[in-house]
Amino acid sequence: MMRRTDPSGLEVSLSGTNPSHRLDWDSDGYRSHEEYLFWSRRVCGLACLQSLLLSWTDVRLSMRELLALALDQGCYVVEPSGAVQGMLYRPFMAWVSSQFGFICQLVERTPIQLSSREVRPGQVMIASVSAEIRDPDTSDPHRGGHLVLVYAAGDGVVRFHNPSGYSHNSDSASLPLHVFERFHANRGILIRKTP
Numbered sequence: 008m009m010r011r012t013d014p015s016g017l018e019v020s021l022s023g024t025n026p027s028h029r030l031d032w033d034s035d036g037y038r039s040h041e042e043y044l045f046w047s048r049r050v051c052g053l054a055c056l057q058s059l060l061l062s063w064t065d066v067r068l069s070m071r072e073l074l075a076l077a078l079d080q081g082c083y084v085v086e087p088s089g090a091v092q093g094m095l096y097r098p099f100m101a102w103v104s105s106q107f108g109f110i111c112q113l114v115e116r117t118p119i120q121l122s123s124r125e126v127r128p129g130q131v132m133i134a135s136v137s138a139e140i141r142d143p144d145t146s147d148p149h150r151g152g153h154l155v156l157v158y159a160a161g162d163g164v165v166r167f168h169n170p171s172g173y174s175h176n177s178d179s180a181s182l183p184l185h186v187f188e189r190f191h192a193n194r195g196i197l198i199r200k201t202p
Contacts, residue, residue, distance in 0.1 A: 036071025049083070050074060052094035054170035055133045055156040056103065063200045064107060077102065094154065096196055103198070110199040119191045120184060123160035126197075132157040134195035136187070138171055143186050151192030160184070 037043040053073045060066045068076075077083055080102035083093030100111035114122045114132065126132050138153035139145040159166040165187040169180050 036069030038071075042071075046070075046074060048171075049091050049093070051170040052082075052099065052133055052154040053077060055154055055168065058156055058168060059109070059131065059198065059200075060107065063109075066107065076106070096194075100196060108201045110201060112197040112199075114195045114197055116193055118193055119160075119165065119188050122195065122197070123157065123165055123184065126157055126160045130197060130199040132195050132197050134167070135192040136190040137192075140182070140187070140190040141169060141171065141180075143182055148190050150190060151194070154195075155180075157195075 035043070037046070050070060050073075053070060057068070057070060057073060060068065074083075077094070077099070078085070081098040082095055082102060083091055084095070085091055096113060100113065103109050104111050114125075119134070122132060122134070133154050134157050135151045136153055136155055137145075137149040137151060139148040140153070140155065153171060155170070156168040157165055158168065163184045164181050165184055166179065166181045167187075
């Protein structure tokens with residue numbers, strides 16, 4: 008898996024969670040290609056967390072290790088039918104605060120015009136958006152269902168990492184605030200680095 012540091016100073020995984028990317032599944036801790044395919048569309052929030060851990064801490068965990076911890080903490084619930092609930096914000100926030108020392112704040116029913124004002128160096132937002140955000144020209148998009156890491160906002164522009172973006176826009180994407188708003192579900196999690 009390739010990683011690099013983008014202009015925000017956050018280290019990003021260039022593999023993302025797009026199953027079309029060719030990866031060495033073992034290097035990310037998965038036991039099989041099938042296990043990766045099952046989880047790859049469900050761990051966008053963990054991909055955001057992994058970027059923060061790589062950038063803000065000395066913690067180096069594979070995606071499968073993060074997933075195992077998140078499952079243990081109730082951040083995802085696998086139902087008997089095989090359906091997955093999650094990422095569940097409150098268990099995620101409690102886990103990330105206790106295990107990694109980050110300060111988390113739930114954002115609900117708050118438009119991006121307001122919540123993005125809280126994004127600054129040392130404080131980011133995992134924002135709920137539609138996965139369709141990778142195609143900004145999508146008309147009448149859904150809102151929510153996917154998570155991206157907003158690392159900068161200002162001058163009417165939102166800058167973010169999209170774990171399911173295309174190779175040319177996954178590690179560092181930017182959209183005008185009014186375009187981002189069309190995909191945003193008015194919820195997310197502010198995460199602050201502790202001193």
